[in-house]
Amino acid sequence: MAARSLPPLNALRAFEAFGRRGRMTLAADELCVTHGAISRQIRQLEDHLGVALTEGPRNRLTLTETGLTLAQALTQALDQIEAALPRAVGDGDGTLVVSCLPTFAMKWLIPRLPDFVAAHPEIQTRIVESNGPFDFRADGVDLAIRMRLPDAPPSPDADVTPFLKHYVGPVASPDLAAQIRDVDSLARLPRLHTRTFTEGWAEWESAAGLTLSPAAVNREFDHYFYMLEAAAAGLGVALSPFAFVEKDLAAGRLLAPLGLVPGQARVCALTPRSKITPAARRFRDWLVVQGAATSPPPGAGRGFSTS
Incomplete structure (x- = not known):
């Protein structure tokens, strides 16, 4: 059999990473090399093939046809090749790593997780808390749960598979909620914020079609x-997605005196486009079922009074 006529494999690997990730820096991070090394490997591949594979300015290269x-x-x-590689015992269908928003994991996902475990006892599920960006391969994630517009x-x-509608509104302790009759009375109370989503109140104002006057007291967490x-x-009024306070509202620990309105975002399951594991597929399908079974909050989308 004749020897294969292939370009340098390192150059092919670097080019594939750049083509998949879309940026030199991301490809370099994935392969644990420098940005310059990726650039040199791609130029080497172009020289070997005698064709242009990229075009545009150096800081914004794109692929040619x-x-x-x-x-x-x-x-x-x-x-x-990756699919054909032998796997250690315990890999494959029996393991599942889920990257999830911390509060969503605590308040919505984990309380429902026994249902999935009962249906699929063969799958070991590990929940990894994360708010930020992730990489399926580098972080070892099989499925991620994120909010997306x-x-x-x-x-x-x-x-991206949306599985849960997003409702949002102000919530407070029963004592504070008793003081909230309309938007003006809400605006006079201390307002709570979270650093993980600083635009929360602005999102609610936009969805509700109103503008709050500035709060006299703001507290950030x-x-x-x-x-x-x-x-x-009782430290103030928080702005929260329904999924984060569903149990607290049902128990009367928190109240939503002005109701909740539909938000623009959806809670979504993200799975790798190149290769989804059977365990991740089962978990994604289970999330869709659970989302469909989740009732909207009482009073969702009702009108607001400004006086």
Whole structure:
């Protein structure tokens, strides 16, 4: 059999990473090399093939039509190689790593998780708390749960499955809630904020079609669950998604005196576009069922009074 006539494999691997990630820096981070090393490998590949694979300014390179065809073929080939590799005992269908928003995990996901465990006792599920960006391969994530707006740009490496509608509104302890009759009375009370979503109140104002006057007292907390505990303790009014306070509202620990309105975002399951594991597929499908079974909050979308 004749020897294969292939370009340097390191150059192919660097080019595939750039084509899949879309940026030199991301490809360099994935392969644990420098930005310059990725650039040199791609130039070497272009010289070897005698064709241009990229175009545009150096800081905003994009793939040519030839480059796109090659990058897609390389991704498919490397996915096939990865799928054919022997796996250690315990890998594959029996493990599942889920990256999830911390408060959503605490308040919505984990209380429902026994249902999934009962249906799939063979799958070991590990919940990893994260608010920020992630990488399926580098972080070892099989599925991620994130909030996404309908007009968010498509993810180059993830399939996005919305599974839960988003409702949002002000919540407070029963004592403070008794003081809230309308938007004006709400505006006079201390307002609670979380650093993980500083635009929360602005989102609610936009969804509700109103503008609050500035609060006399603002209190900020590092995490949603700190803020919600502060609200339950009577320190002020918090702005929260329904999924985070569903149990507290049902128990009367928190009240939503003005109701909740539909938000623009949806809670979504993100799975790798190149290869989803059977366990992740089962978990995604289970999330869709659980989301459909979640009733909207009482009084969702009702009108507001400003006086």
